[in-house]
Amino acid sequence: MKLDWLTQRCQLPAPQSCSRPGCFTLLLVITLSLLVYPVLKSLGLQLHSAVTGSYLSGTHSIAFINCPNEQVAKDIARAIMDKKLAACVNILPKASSMYFWKGEIEEATEILLLVKTRTSKISELSDYIRSIHPFEIPELISLPIDQGNPLYFKWIEEGVPDD
Numbered sequence: 001m002k003l004d005w006l007t008q009r010c011q012l013p014a015p016q017s018c019s020r021p022g023c024f025t026l027l028l029v030i031t032l033s034l035l036v037y038p039v040l041k042s043l044g045l046q047l048h049s050a051v052t053g054s055y056l057s058g059t060h061s062i063a064f065i066n067c068p069n070e071q072v073a074k075d076i077a078r079a080i081m082d083k084k085l086a087a088c089v090n091i092l093p094k095a096s097s098m099y100f101w102k103g104e105i106e107e108a109t110e111i112l113l114l115v116k117t118r119t120s121k122i123s124e125l126s127d128y129i130r131s132i133h134p135f136e137i138p139e140l141i142s143l144p145i146d147q148g149n150p151l152y153f154k155w156i157e158e159g160v161p162d163d
Contacts, residue, residue, distance in 0.1 A: 058144035060156055061122055063115040065129060066097065066139045073111035079132060080115060085125045087159030090114040118160050119144055 063086075067073035070093065077089040092112040099106055117125060122142045129140050145153075 057146050058119055060145045060148075060153055061117060061119045061142045062145060063113075063117065063122065063125060063140055063142040065113040065115060065133075066095065066110040066135075067113060068108070068110060068134060070111050072134060073113055076129070076132060077113055080113075080125065080128070083128065084160055085121050085128060086115045086117040087156040088116045116156055118156065118162060120162060121160060 065076065067076060070091070073091050077091055080086045080089055090113065092114065095110050095112045097106075097108050097110050099108075115125065119142075125142075126140050129138050
């Protein structure tokens, strides 16, 4: 039949075992390439950013911290700045908050801090806030910055050393 003609014409060679050293080397190279890819991608993006002057999304973050009153907010903001954990802290007055606490709905007027920093400093900032904040469970939420003024980002980098 017609299919017999096709199978005779398109015969594939029998598969060979991978006993040669070249096969092992190829598998090793492929495995290592897959494992190292994320690091190489990150380095490539950083290099591209440095060469072109473009912004690498997520390099900087904004952290939100609620405080019980203006004096605590100022004290925490000053402490953050003294430790060079931020280039800027905005103190926004009188944020009305409603939240669950110990099974009850609570209402409070709080002071919101907007902290501009390097993303690499968020963990250190979080640890520090937990150590000095009067709340039992202080709020610290951070968001990476996707885009913005490159000169402002450079200014943040100057104010917050990258250890």
